[in-house]
Amino acid sequence: MVEATWRWNLHQEIPSSKDAAHEAIEHLLHAVSDAGWEGREFFHIQMAIEEALVNAVTHGNHESPDKVVEIEFKVSADAVYMRVKDQGEGFCPEKLPDPRDDEHLECTNGRGVMLIREMMSQVQYNEIGNEVTMVKRRKKD
Amino acid sequence: MTDKRRVVVAKVGELAIVRFADKKIVDSANIEELGEEMFSLVDKDHIKHVLLNFDGVIFLSSAALNKFINLDKKIKAVGGILRLCELKDDILEVFIITRLDRVFDIRKTEADGLKAFGAGS
Numbered sequence: 001m002v003e004a005t006w007r008w009n010l011h012q013e014i015p016s017s018k019d020a021a022h023e024a025i026e027h028l029l030h031a032v033s034d035a036g037w038e039g040r041e042f043f044h045i046q047m048a049i050e051e052a053l054v055n056a057v058t059h060g061n062h063e064s065p066d067k068v069v070e071i072e073f074k075v076s077a078d079a080v081y082m083r084v085k086d087q088g089e090g091f092c093p094e095k096l097p098d099p100r101d102d103e104h105l106e107c108t109n110g111r112g113v114m115l116i117r118e119m120m121s122q123v124q125y126n127e128i129g130n131e132v133t134m135v136k137r138r139k140k141d
Numbered sequence: 142m143t144d145k146r147r148v149v150v151a152k153v154g155e156l157a158i159v160r161f162a163d164k165k166i167v168d169s170a171n172i173e174e175l176g177e178e179m180f181s182l183v184d185k186d187h188i189k190h191v192l193l194n195f196d197g198v199i200f201l202s203s204a205a206l207n208k209f210i211n212l213d214k215k216i217k218a219v220g221g222i223l224r225l226c227e228l229k230d231d232i233l234e235v236f237i238i239t240r241l242d243r244v245f246d247i248r249k250t251e252a253d254g255l256k257a258f259g260a261g262s
Contacts, residue, residue: 018169043200043231050167050202058169100240106214108207111239115203118238 007035008075013068016061016086021053024071028082031075037138044119045080045136051112052084052132060086060130083133090129147175150182155189155221156258157182158251166201176208180215189221192254196227206241213244222246226254 008031014020025046032045053069061067067087074081096110104110117123122135151158159179163171182188191212209223216223226248228236236242248254 022168040231040234043234046200047202047235050200054169054202054204105240105244106210108210111206112203115235115238 005076005078006074006081007031007077009073011070011072013070016057016063016065016067016069018054018057018063021057021069024073025049025053028073028075031073032080035075035077035080037080041136041138045082048116048120048134048136049082049084051116052082052134055112056084056086056088056130059091060088062088078138080136081133082135083131085126085131088130090126090131092129093125145178147171148178152186152188153260155187156192156260157186157188157190158192158194158255160194160196161198164197164199166198166205169204172202172204172208175205176211179208179212183212183215183219183221189216189219190258191216191221191223192251192258193223193225194227194251194254195225195229195232196251198232199229201232201235206235206239210241210244222258224248224254224257226251 010027014024028049029046032042037045053071056069057063061069070085072083093113096113097104097107099105099107099111099114116132116134120134121137124133125131147162149160149162159182166172166175179191182191193209213223224246227250228247233247236245236247246257248257
């Protein structure tokens with residue numbers, strides 16, 4: 001992806017609060033909509049950033065006023081890049097139980113991470129698991 | 142018809158039809174409240190069967206899914222049935238991807254849901 005193609009970007013640190021997270025999400029979704037994303041793909045972007053950012057604020061930073069979440073968003077007509085980094089201890093996404101397994105179907109953890117993987121074109125965690133980078137590429141008609 | 146903060150409930154005998162006040166079920170405080178209001182139907186109002194009507198709901202998070210899973214467990218514990226209806230395609234896809242369509246009995250319309258309960262026309 002060539003950065004010159006991005007039509008909107010945002011890189012900042014936000015407080016570890018759900019209000020701040022949702023304000024950032026609203027900014028992103030506004031830009032995503034302005035770039036012409038709609039329908040199912042828009043929904044997928046909304047789902048991924050909601051799950052990633054709320055995870056960072058609540059499970060990563062435990063809503064600590066002493067910690068921030070770093071966000072980096074880039075939006076074009078063809079792709080959306082989202083990076084979220086908290087200041088928590090991280091986690092190993094591979095070790096989460098797959099909530100789609102019969103024995104875990106009614107468990108209440110791991111579903112957000114799985115939804116991100118299913119709905120994004122590309123997902124990558126850093127080594128300690130406190131940063132997730134997600135890319136959604138628009139499907140060609 | 143009973144109005145709470147997060148849901149609107151219509152009771153028909155042991156069955157409650159539950160509609161949601163929020164178009165987007167994401168705010169964690171609201172989701173907690175939603176859970177309490179849904180659970181109280183079983184715990185306090187002794188409702189046995191619940192039909193969740195998702196008409197108007199355009200987005201929900203995994204935290205909301207967890208509340209529905211816990212509601213389902215609570216209803217099964219009293220020998221009742223939870224059914225879902227009127228899900229938009231995007232929302233239905235979430236249930237399919239997570240395979241929760243295997244846990245929940247999902248019907249297309251409210252009329253279909255009521256029919257499955259043996260209620261309605």
